[in-house]
Amino acid sequence: MIELQKTEYQYDNFNMHFVLNIAAKERVVIVGPSGAGKSTLLSLIAGFIFPHSGQIILNHQNVTTTLPGKRPVSMLFQNNNLFSHLTVEQNIALGIKPLLKLSRAERTIIGDILVRVGLEGFNQRYPEQLSGGQRQRVALARCLIQHRPILLLDEPFSALDQALRFEMLALVNQVCSEFNLTLMMVSHYLDDSLHHFSRCLVIDNGKIIFNAAPKQLWHSENQKIANLLGIES
Amino acid sequence: MLKFRSLLPGISAASLILIILSSALLAIWKFALQSGNLTIYFDSYILHIIWITFYQAVLSTLLSLIAAILMAKALSLVDFKGKKLLLKIMPITFILPTLVVVTGLLSVYGRQGLLSNICQILHIPFSFSIYGLHGILLAHVFLNFPYACCLFYQTLQSVPIEQKHLAAQLNFSNVTFFKIIEWPLLRRQILPMAALIFMLCFSSFAIVLALGGGPKYTTLEVAIYQAIRDFDLLQAALLACLQLVCCIAFIGLMQKINRIDKKLTLKFTQTDYRLPQPKGLKIVSSVLVLIGGLFILLPMLTILFQGIYFFQFSLLTFSLQQALLFSIIIAIGSSIIAMTLGLLLLWTNSRLLINRQPRLSNGLLLIASLILAIPSMVLASGLFLLLFDYSNNTVFICLLMMVCNGLMALPFIIKNLAVPMYDITAQYWRLTQSLNINGLTHFYLIDFRGLRRTILMSFAFAGILSLGDFGVIALFGGQSVTTLPYYLYQQISHYQYKESIVTAAILLILSFSLLVVMDYDRTSKN
Numbered sequence: 001m002i003e004l005q006k007t008e009y010q011y012d013n014f015n016m017h018f019v020l021n022i023a024a025k026e027r028v029v030i031v032g033p034s035g036a037g038k039s040t041l042l043s044l045i046a047g048f049i050f051p052h053s054g055q056i057i058l059n060h061q062n063v064t065t066t067l068p069g070k071r072p073v074s075m076l077f078q079n080n081n082l083f084s085h086l087t088v089e090q091n092i093a094l095g096i097k098p099l100l101k102l103s104r105a106e107r108t109i110i111g112d113i114l115v116r117v118g119l120e121g122f123n124q125r126y127p128e129q130l131s132g133g134q135r136q137r138v139a140l141a142r143c144l145i146q147h148r149p150i151l152l153l154d155e156p157f158s159a160l161d162q163a164l165r166f167e168m169l170a171l172v173n174q175v176c177s178e179f180n181l182t183l184m185m186v187s188h189y190l191d192d193s194l195h196h197f198s199r200c201l202v203i204d205n206g207k208i209i210f211n212a213a214p215k216q217l218w219h220s221e222n223q224k225i226a227n228l229l230g231i232e233s
Numbered sequence: 234m235l236k237f238r239s240l241l242p243g244i245s246a247a248s249l250i251l252i253i254l255s256s257a258l259l260a261i262w263k264f265a266l267q268s269g270n271l272t273i274y275f276d277s278y279i280l281h282i283i284w285i286t287f288y289q290a291v292l293s294t295l296l297s298l299i300a301a302i303l304m305a306k307a308l309s310l311v312d313f314k315g316k317k318l319l320l321k322i323m324p325i326t327f328i329l330p331t332l333v334v335v336t337g338l339l340s341v342y343g344r345q346g347l348l349s350n351i352c353q354i355l356h357i358p359f360s361f362s363i364y365g366l367h368g369i370l371l372a373h374v375f376l377n378f379p380y381a382c383c384l385f386y387q388t389l390q391s392v393p394i395e396q397k398h399l400a401a402q403l404n405f406s407n408v409t410f411f412k413i414i415e416w417p418l419l420r421r422q423i424l425p426m427a428a429l430i431f432m433l434c435f436s437s438f439a440i441v442l443a444l445g446g447g448p449k450y451t452t453l454e455v456a457i458y459q460a461i462r463d464f465d466l467l468q469a470a471l472l473a474c475l476q477l478v479c480c481i482a483f484i485g486l487m488q489k490i491n492r493i494d495k496k497l498t499l500k501f502t503q504t505d506y507r508l509p510q511p512k513g514l515k516i517v518s519s520v521l522v523l524i525g526g527l528f529i530l531l532p533m534l535t536i537l538f539q540g541i542y543f544f545q546f547s548l549l550t551f552s553l554q555q556a557l558l559f560s561i562i563i564a565i566g567s568s569i570i571a572m573t574l575g576l577l578l579l580w581t582n583s584r585l586l587i588n589r590q591p592r593l594s595n596g597l598l599l600i601a602s603l604i605l606a607i608p609s610m611v612l613a614s615g616l617f618l619l620l621f622d623y624s625n626n627t628v629f630i631c632l633l634m635m636v637c638n639g640l641m642a643l644p645f646i647i648k649n650l651a652v653p654m655y656d657i658t659a660q661y662w663r664l665t666q667s668l669n670i671n672g673l674t675h676f677y678l679i680d681f682r683g684l685r686r687t688i689l690m691s692f693a694f695a696g697i698l699s700l701g702d703f704g705v706i707a708l709f710g711g712q713s714v715t716t717l718p719y720y721l722y723q724q725i726s727h728y729q730y731k732e733s734i735v736t737a738a739i740l741l742i743l744s745f746s747l748l749v750v751m752d753y754d755r756t757s758k759n
Contacts, residue, residue, distance in 0.1 A: 048398050048506055067509045069404030080395035085417045098409040146403075 002045060002150065002182060007054035009044060016040055016206030022199070024059075024149070027176060027183040029194060029214065031229060032203035038186045041203065042152045045184070047071050059149060074143035075152040078159065081139035082127040088114070088138050089123040095142040109145065116178075117141045117171065133164045137171070144175060151176065153185035165189075169196050190217075190231055204228060238672075243581020246574045247600045250643075253636065254607060257615025261473065264618045265466035278448075279456075283475070286452040289366065289441075290434040293373035294427050300374060301381035301426075302419065304525040306411065307518035308382070309389040310510060319526055320386065323379035326529060328645075328694060330701020330744065331439040332721045334372055336737035337532025338363060338444075340539060342371065345730055347535055364446030372440040377430045379529050384426065388418050390505075397506045407510055428487040432480065432605060439703040439718075443725055453479075457610045458707060473611040480606030484599070533741065540738020543731040553736065556720040560700055560743075563634050563716065567699040568692050570639030575601070575646035575691070580676070582651060583658040598651065602644040613637050613705040627713045634714070637705045642695035649691045650684070657683045693751035697744045717743075 004020040016037045022028055030038050043049045044056065047068035055064045059072050074095075082091050090100050092110050102110070107123075114120055117137040127135055136156050143151055153172070157165045173196050176183050187193065194200060194214040202210035202217075202225055210217070210225050217226055308316070326334070341347045342363045352359035363371065392414060400410050438454040445451055451459075453476045460469035578601050585594040604612070616633055623629040661679055665671075670678060681688060703718035710719035717740050724733035 043398075046398070046402065048401065068398070068401035071402075073402065075398065075402055077395040077398070080393035081399070083396065083414060086413075094403050094413070098403060098405045098413065100413065 001057075001059055002184070003055075003057040004044070005055040005057070007044060007051045007056060009040060009049065009051050011040070014206060018044070018054075018208060020201075020208060020211075022182065022184070024182050025176075025180055026199055027173070027197045028185070028199045028201060029197040030184060030186045030201045030203060031188065031190060032201075033228070034188075036203045037206045038203050039154055040206075042075070042154050042184065042186060045071075045150070046073050046075050046152055071150075072148045073150045073152060074146045074148045075154065076136065076139050076143055076156040078155045081156070082135055084127045086126075087123065088119070088125050088127070088130075091127070091138060092142045092145055095145040110141075113141045113145050114138075116144070116175065133160050133168060136160070136168060140172070140175070144179060147179075149180065149182060151181045151183050153183070155186050155188065158188065166193065169193055172196075190229055202229065239584040240581055242577040243579075243585075243597055246577035246581075247597055250574065250600055250603070250640065253616070253640070254603060254612065256619060257612045258473075258607070260615040260619040261466060261470045261611060265470040268464075268466050279472075282451050282453060282456050285450055286435060286454075289369050289373070289450070289452070290431050290437075293370055293377070293434040294431045296370060297374050297378040297381055297430050298423060298427055300378040300525070301385055303521055304378070304382045305385035305389055306415075307521035307525070308386050310407075310507070310515065310518040311522055313519075313522070319529075320383060322533075323529060324383045325379075325745075325748065326376055327380035328697050328701070328744075329376070329533075330697075330703070330718055330740050331372075331376070331437075332443065332703050332718045332725065333536065333701065333737045333740050333744075334375055334532070335440060335443045336721065336725065336733055337536045338368070338372055338375065339725070339730075340535040340734060341532050342368075347531065362446075364444055366450055368444035368446070369437075369441055369450060372444055373430075373434045373437065375528070375532070376440075377433065381426050381430065382525070384422060385419055388422060389415055392418070394506050397508065401506070401508055405508065407508055407514060410508055425487060428483060432483050432487075435479065435483075436476065436605075436608060438609075438707075439722075442707075443722065454608055454610065454704075457608050461610060461614050461708060469611070469614070473608055476608050476611075477606055484602060484606055536734060536737050536741055539731075539734045540741075543735050544738075548732060548735050552715060553720060553739075556715045556717050557739070559631065559714055560716040560718075560740075563631055563638065564696045564699040566631070566635035567638035567642060568695040570635055571642040571646050571695040572688075572692050574639070574643055575650060576676075576680075576688075579647065579650055579654045580680075583655045586655050587659055587662055598647055601647045604640045605644050609637060609641055609702075609704040610708065612640070613708055617709065625713065630709050630714045633709070634702075634705055634716075635699075638699035638702050639695070641702070641704075642698045645698065646691045646695055649694065650687060653684050653687050654680055689751045693747045696747055700740065700744055700747075 001024045002020065002022040004018045007018045007020075009016045009018075014037075018041055030041065032038055040049070044051055045058070047063065047066060050065065055062055057063065061072075063071050083094075086094075086100070089102070089107070089110055092113065093100065093102055093106065096106055096109070111120075111123065114122060117140055119134060119137050119141070122130070122134070122138070127138070130138065139156070151172075157168045160168065172183065172185075175181070183197075185197070194217075197214055200210065200212065200214040200217065201208050210222065216222060217229070217231060308320075339346060342361060343349070344362075348361070349359040361367070396414060400414065405413070435452075436454050437452060438458065441450065441452045441455050442458070445455065453472055457469050457472045457476065460466070460472060578597055582594050582597055585591075585597065613633065616636070620629065620633070657679060665675060665679060701718060702716075703722060706714070706716050706719045707722070710716065717736060721733055721736045721740065724736060
């Protein structure tokens with residue numbers, strides 16, 4: 001559950017103001033023009049930046065001033081999700097504890113999670129030996145092993161080709177159901193992928209201007225927003 | 234398919250270098266054997282010299298690296314006004330004229346220096362003597378640590394912001410972050426850096442001569458100088474061989490570990506992110522930065538302020554003016570020589586790499602840095618002996634110094650330009666081939682226009698190195714040619730404190746203004 005109460009953030013004379021209330025296990029997609037504040041919203045929730053006023057409540061805890069490591073949030077970025085000098089296993093292990101020595105039990109857990117993301121037996125590979133999609137699977141595996149109820153995705157599949165992107169979305173959907181995750185994902189695709197989500201946020205100029213089910217975007221009263229996004233109705 | 238035309242520039246430059254170096258070496262041996270004085274001293278004193286040379290070089294390298302890592306980490310944790318300026322000034326100590334460094338350190342840590350004055354005011358006895366091993370180490374750390382620090386700092390900054398975010402989310406402490414993420418990045422640079430610093434300290438001359446304080450702390454390079462001064466040529470030739478063997482072993486080692494690493498592509502993000510840090514860490518880093526900053530800036534500032542304070546027009550003697558003039562002429566000449574040789578070599582080098590000939594390219598660059606292994610004393614005295622008949626000629630001595638200084642600047646120019654020149658040539662290779670851009674047109678349109686800043690900076694770099702050189706001139710200086718460093722050395726060795734500060738200030742201002750002029754960016758983006 002994610003709640004932002006009158007959260008204000010300022011950056012280079014650009015004012016952002018977010019009010020938001022998302023129930024647990026919802027799947028939210030965030031779209032909007034670039035530079036509108038989509039990534040800022042995720043950064044606020046993750047705790048990389050702190051609001052100047054307002055409150056952020058995650059899973060009924062007020063986390064407005066909590067450090068990122070203590071929030072119930074894990075996150076996936078577009079790139080640089082993996083440390084290239086560490087193996088797949090070590091990269092995932094960092095989600096359990098910040099040490100590289102692993103017990104047998106932990107190895108088993110990592111092996112299991114790799115099976116879940118479809119990378120069985122990739123434990124000892126290095127990121128550069130993996131394809132783009134495989135790397136994001138590893139990063140996703142690490143998010144899952146952190147056991148945090150909120151998953152934030154900042155355009156993690158934008159660099160992948162169409163087929164792979166849909167495959168990854170399906171995988172995310174599957175793990176969200178399995179692990180009961182609340183999902184927020186920034187995207188710039190307005191295609192069939194929207195149907196994976198229960199809710200769509202449109203952000204423009206630092207504000208949320210649309211907050212409803214994705215298919216509402218095609219309704220005539222939202223014509224203006226659809227035009228802003230370049231949707232042909 | 235490699236054309237002869239693209240090989241020609243590099244091969245001719247390389248053969249010129251080889252001819253000069255080998256004829257100098259052969260000349261020394263020839264004269265040594267002819268001189269009839271065939272006694273060689275290979276006694277415990279020589280073993281002592283070798284031991285001291287190693288010992289001080291190892292210590293200097295270790296101290297510089299430790300200081301550099303600590304300071305780089307501290308810099309990455311704090312922000313303050315003037316940080317950019319400090320980072321810009323820091324690598325300059327690496328090329329400061331060594332005698333200016335000596336004067337600067339004397340003005341801070343010497344008997345009449347700043348520290349002793351402060352101690353006097355506070356009535357604390359000041360017993361630190363800068364002469365001896367401390368002085369040598371202090372000077373070597375001063376010369377090398379800021380440069381290494383800048384490089385390490387850039388590496389620490391190159392960690393992508395996403396990974397810092399991740400680390401925060403994975404609840405890394407600052408120690409864990411350093412251990413798991415920053416250390417593996419730093420580790421790759423530490424060995425090449427250590428090798429470079431070690432080499433420079435191993436063949437250090439002016440500092441050991443000025444601060445060594447007697448025969449107890451002498452290095453091979455100083456011993457060679459003394460042997461040549463005493464006309465003990467066989468001894469000099471032998472010592473030179475010793476030095477050569479040591480240095481070539483190191484260059485070999487450096488090439489092994491110093492593969493041309495693809496630089497991490499830095500994606501500049503406007504907002505940087507830092508892990509949440511405990512207060513204690515912030516205080517410790519601020520203190521470290523303060524100490525490091527003072528250590529770097531104080532000597533330069535005291536030289537500048539005291540130089541202005543002590544300045545009198547009567548100090549601008551005729552010999553000072555003459556030294557200044559000679560210094561400038563020689564600096565310009567040696568920069569031109571170094572630049573020409575460097576560009577010719579790199580021209581061919583880029584084409585060798587494009588045609589996948591890394592071995593040939595390595596060989597070519599090895600020839601360019603061969604000079605690092607040959608003591609400058611040996612090179613200069615070899616050429617001097619070879620062309621002894623012209624030795625009273627001022628023009629000849631100037632030319633000799635230009636060639637020696639130019640050759641000594643060459644490895645640094647290669648280091649600065651090799652990767653950028655290859656990158657820019659490779660990037661536009663197909664395009665230039667299809668547009669039939671070749672030869673000088675290619676050099677002007679692609680290399681020069683694209684890398685103007687780097688090329689000009691390298692030019693200034695070579696000029697500063699030559700301005701500050703006190704090696705070759707130590708042998709020939711005096712009668713017909715003097716340079717500023719030579720003049721300065723005479724003042725230091727006669728304990729003319731005030732006069733030496735003024736000369737050092739002039740040399741310092743000259744070096745800095747050269748840098749500022751070259752650094753001035755006319756195509757500024759802002």
